[in-house]
Amino acid sequence: MGFHNIDSDAIATAATGITIVFVALILIAIFIALLPKILEFVGEVFPPPINYDAPTPSVKTDDGEILAAIGFICHEIEKQTKAKN
């Protein structure tokens, strides 16, 4: 046990390790910083396809009238059932 165990090889190993990690992190940081510009450039060269599909026509529904009809029928059935009983 002692500082004699930490020789030049150990320091070199630690320094190399730190350098490798820093290089990787700096490369990733640079890539992330450039990514929006790269995507912008790619978007200019290969513009996204234009969608020529016709817009879906809005469907007019008669939900209110249908519900009113269903309600009326249910009411009539209930009335008839009560009358029979």
Next chain:
Amino acid sequence: MEILTEFLKTTGWANLTLGNAIMIVIGLAFIGLAIRKHYEPLLLVPIGMGIVVGNIPPVEGMTLGVYDAGSVLNYIYFGVSQGIFPPLIFLGIGAMTDFSTMLSNPRLVLLGAAAQVGVFLTFLGALFLDFSPQHSGAIGIIGGADGPTAIFLSAKLAPELLGAIAIAAYSYMALVPVIQPPIMKLLTTRDERLIRMSPPREVSKRERMIFPIAAFLICAMIAPGAIVLLGMLFFGNLLKESCVTERLAQSARTAMIDIVTILLGFSVGASTQAQQF
């Protein structure tokens, strides 16, 4: 009477060593810390219970312990000793992680370098304490407070220290919420701690999808030895960000990582038999 005497010789009480007793107390302390203080309960409860189970004295002639070939615990521990569990945990972590904040402010990537100070100081500290360079390399990862990586590297560089390193790494991780606040208070003023950070810029879906693939390629080309861990981490993140594999991402970040954490924690705990540890 002779049968009863023979039976009594095989009981845990008859074979309990001081080492086993101390380890059982440590296991119970882990469970207590997890339940009473809420220190990383998802890790400390399985590890603590594993320590208790692993330190019940072995019965001669029966294959029960982690180190007995063919035992159930030995099969579970296979995932630790062969480095299978850590990459699966990384897959789940990748599926959980949202890199948007980092992508909006790339300088934050360099904060990751801070962990390296811990790793390499621990490495040099282990050398100081007379460990071999391989052992020191495995011990150094404890300084990065990264349990799965510490286990993965120990399985490769220092299998005989795996249990001790895993326990040290997870204990250190569990203590981070205790260690960090006083250090943060020491190094910052109250005004600095009250700074409101401006909201990050909006990160596009395409950026989030491209990041895991590009980051994996950058890192793997520099350090191919890490492809298993990096590949699983970024694969998990791609599952999350691709928006077409939500079901797989959901499984990876919930059921799968939970199952692996249970198996890893319990078997690592059980590997701390006083006779071997």
